[in-house]
Amino acid sequence: MPYELSSSAFCLTRAARRRGSAAAQAPSKGKAPVLNPSFFTSYTYLSYSIVDTETSAKPMEAKGVGGTLTLHPDGTYQKRLQLSGNGGVMNFSQDGRFTFSGDQITFSYTDSKGQARVDQGAFRYQPKARTLTLTLIGYPAGNKGIYTLRAD
Numbered sequence: 001m002p003y004e005l006s007s008s009a010f011c012l013t014r015a016a017r018r019r020g021s022a023a024a025q026a027p028s029k030g031k032a033p034v035l036n037p038s039f040f041t042s043y044t045y046l047s048y049s050i051v052d053t054e055t056s057a058k059p060m061e062a063k064g065v066g067g068t069l070t071l072h073p074d075g076t077y078q079k080r081l082q083l084s085g086n087g088g089v090m091n092f093s094q095d096g097r098f099t100f101s102g103d104q105i106t107f108s109y110t111d112s113k114g115q116a117r118v119d120q121g122a123f124r125y126q127p128k129a130r131t132l133t134l135t136l137i138g139y140p141a142g143n144k145g146i147y148t149l150r151a152d
Contacts, residue, residue, distance in 0.1 A: 035125060037073070038127060038130075038151065039127070040072055040073040041070070041071065041151050041152065042068050042069070042151070042152045043068060043069045043070070043071070043132055043149035043150060043151055043152065044067075044068055044149060044152055045065050045066055045067050045068070045081060045082075045147060045148075045149050046131075046148045047061060047062075047147070048061070048062045048065045048081075048083065048145065048146070048147050049062065049145070049146040050143070050145055050146075051138070051142075051143055051145075051146065053140075053142040053143055054140075054143075059146055062083060062085075063084050063085075064084020065081075065082070065083060065084075066081075066082040067079070067081040067082040067092075068080050068152070069081075069149055071098065075097050075099060076095070076096070076097055076098075077094075077095070077096060077098050078094070078095050079092065079094040079095075079096075080093055081093075094107070094109045095109065096108050096110070097109070103122050103123060103124065104120065104121070104123075105120070105121060105122070105134065106118060106119070106120045107120075119136050119137075120136065120137050121135045121144065122134075122135045123135070129150075130150055130151040131148060131150050131151070132148075132149045132150075133146065133148050133149075134146070134147040134149070135147075
């Protein structure tokens with residue numbers, strides 16, 4: 001069921017960076033994806049869902065998701081995410097580096113306070129559908145953010 005996003009809901013994935021330990025618990029279990037050059041492109045955010053295990057095991061879909069994520073072959077990225085909530089639009093901008101191993105992806109960047117941050121989780125790239133799904137670890141353990149994007 002869709003709900004109005006609050007800044008506290010968005011913190012589920014952001015808090016893992018501050019806590020450190022939850023982000024380090026993502027073992028690489030999947031097969032190594034075969035990535036063709038079209039993986040490295042700009043994507044448009046289609047949806048964002050939150051899994052908060054304290055309230056429900058089912059993902060809760062956020063309203064008003066927009067923006068882009070650009071992945072470059074040199075391992076750099078630009079994230080321009082927009083979320084509707086709290087009576088307005090919240091903008092999140094990140095420029096950083098990403099790495100992947102198997103089906104695991106890590107985004108490293110510096111936050112607005114100059115602190116090094118890391119988001120970790122799984123990704124699934126579907127070249128025929130031109131979609132990318134990111135499932136990033138949240139806090140407390142077991143929570144996660146699920147982003148669905150489409151290649152431009």
